[in-house]
Amino acid sequence: MDGIHDLGGVQGFGKVAHKANSVAYRPVFHEPWEHLAYSLLFLGADTLKVFNVDELRHAIERLDPRQYFASPYYDRIVAGTASLYVEKGVLSHAELEALAGGRFALARPQGLGRPARETRPPFEVGDRVRVAGAFVPGHTRMPGYVRGKHGTILHRTGVKWPFPDAAGHGRPAALEPTYHVEFKGSDLWGETAEAASVVVDLWEGYLDKA
Amino acid sequence: MSGPILEQAPVADRARALEAALRRRHLVPEGFVEDFTRLMEQDWAPENGARVVARAWVDPGYRDLLLKDGTSACAQFGYVGPQGEYIVALENTPTLQNVIVCTLCSCTAWPVLGLPPDWYKSFEYRARVVRESRSVLREMGLDLPPEVDIRVWDTTAETRYMVLPFRPAGTEGWDEAKLASIVTKDVLIGIARPDPAAGGTGGGLRGGGY
Numbered sequence: 001m002d003g004i005h006d007l008g009g010v011q012g013f014g015k016v017a018h019k020a021n022s023v024a025y026r027p028v029f030h031e032p033w034e035h036l037a038y039s040l041l042f043l044g045a046d047t048l049k050v051f052n053v054d055e056l057r058h059a060i061e062r063l064d065p066r067q068y069f070a071s072p073y074y075d076r077i078v079a080g081t082a083s084l085y086v087e088k089g090v091l092s093h094a095e096l097e098a099l100a101g102g103r104f105a106l107a108r109p110q111g112l113g114r115p116a117r118e119t120r121p122p123f124e125v126g127d128r129v130r131v132a133g134a135f136v137p138g139h140t141r142m143p144g145y146v147r148g149k150h151g152t153i154l155h156r157t158g159v160k161w162p163f164p165d166a167a168g169h170g171r172p173a174a175l176e177p178t179y180h181v182e183f184k185g186s187d188l189w190g191e192t193a194e195a196a197s198v199v200v201d202l203w204e205g206y207l208d209k210a
Numbered sequence: 211m212s213g214p215i216l217e218q219a220p221v222a223d224r225a226r227a228l229e230a231a232l233r234r235r236h237l238v239p240e241g242f243v244e245d246f247t248r249l250m251e252q253d254w255a256p257e258n259g260a261r262v263v264a265r266a267w268v269d270p271g272y273r274d275l276l277l278k279d280g281t282s283a284c285a286q287f288g289y290v291g292p293q294g295e296y297i298v299a300l301e302n303t304p305t306l307q308n309v310i311v312c313t314l315c316s317c318t319a320w321p322v323l324g325l326p327p328d329w330y331k332s333f334e335y336r337a338r339v340v341r342e343s344r345s346v347l348r349e350m351g352l353d354l355p356p357e358v359d360i361r362v363w364d365t366t367a368e369t370r371y372m373v374l375p376f377r378p379a380g381t382e383g384w385d386e387a388k389l390a391s392i393v394t395k396d397v398l399i400g401i402a403r404p405d406p407a408a409g410g411t412g413g414g415l416r417g418g419g420y
């Protein structure tokens with residue numbers, strides 16, 4: 001989906017609040033609840049297997065855009081994780097709000113997602129490809145800034161993964177390799193490009209031979 | 211729905227509510243949160259990636275393996291686990307700087323880089339580094355000469371990247387531990403280069419704090 005989370009190339013943001021090598025990254029967490037975000041996410045995804053990480057990403061994408069932008073990172077993980085536990089029938093929304101002592105905003109409803117495409121011959125390193133001009137209402141891992149763009153394959157993964165546009169909706173998902181596709185900076189951002197190239201890791205189903 | 215969308219119980223209370231609801235259903239195994247938190251706070255750390263880089267600098271065979279099969283090379287040190295299932299090392303040269311981002315969420319190679327830092331997850335970094343790459347690096351303290359190309363890697367699928375910097379002059383004769391000390395988390399992400407002047411002083415850091 002062309003959601004608020006699809007930030008690559010969005011203009012208007014200021015400086016990154018960081019100076020290289022200025023911090024030691026200890027402690028890892030800054031608030032006493034932050035460790036719960038990933039812990040309870042992985043409990044649900046890995047141990048209980050009531051949802052997968054693609055669904056978690058999509059749940060966060062389904063937060064109201066104002067909530068997405070106003071919430072710190074681990075708050076978004078908590079909101080997305082809680083949404084899935086409720087949607088899967090493990091917990092109830094009312095119970096979470098009662099325990100929290102106030103409102104507990106969850107993700108907006110999801111659509112159906114889409115299945116993977118028919119299997120095609122794989123692409124090879126060096127192939128020129130075009131990112132399909134797909135407008136996907138649900139979850140996708142194709143950032144909008146490469147839609148319809150031409151690039152060159154640098155690498156095909158030796159492992160296949162569930163097609164996220166299906167898996168992110170809890171549907172059965174065909175396994176596909178992903179490709180490291182290199183796009184010339186100028187093909188993405190014209191003469192204002194500051195990177196020689198941007199490499200995006202794309203599922204096979206996002207690509208067509210150019 | 212303007213206004214009320216942001217009125218919620220404090221996130222600490224919501225995170226604790228989610229935990230409490232799962233616990234009272236006996237869905238949280240004994241020690242699960244504690245064990246996962248120890249992994250996040252202690253086991254997954256940039257010092258791991260630094261050891262991998264230092265080994266690659268002194269052992270050409272290991273370097274070849276790292277560039278061919280990063281996952282196996284990291285596994286030799288025991289650096290395996292979630293968000294480290296398919297690791298690809300990106301080799302810098304004096305005229306190429308690789309930089310890692312995840313524009314859609316915050317994907318990072320946890321076992322070798324540790325959890326992603328706040329700035330990496332910021333909207334500013336995610337939006338700008340694929341487009342205003344050179345400016346963003348300069349603002350963060352890496353002022354690259356014009357002859358150095360920038361290649362940005364957007365972590366949009368299951369590959370997890372680490373940057374393999376080139377070994378700087380002035381480190382001749384250093385042992386692996388001293389070499390590793392100048393390979394910081396920021397170096398492994400690609401927003402800094404190893405600084406030989408920081409060798410042996412604890413993580414190549416110029417400042418304190420977290």
Ligand SMILES: [Fe+2]
Pocket residue numbers: 312313314315316317318365
């Ligand atoms: Fe991500």
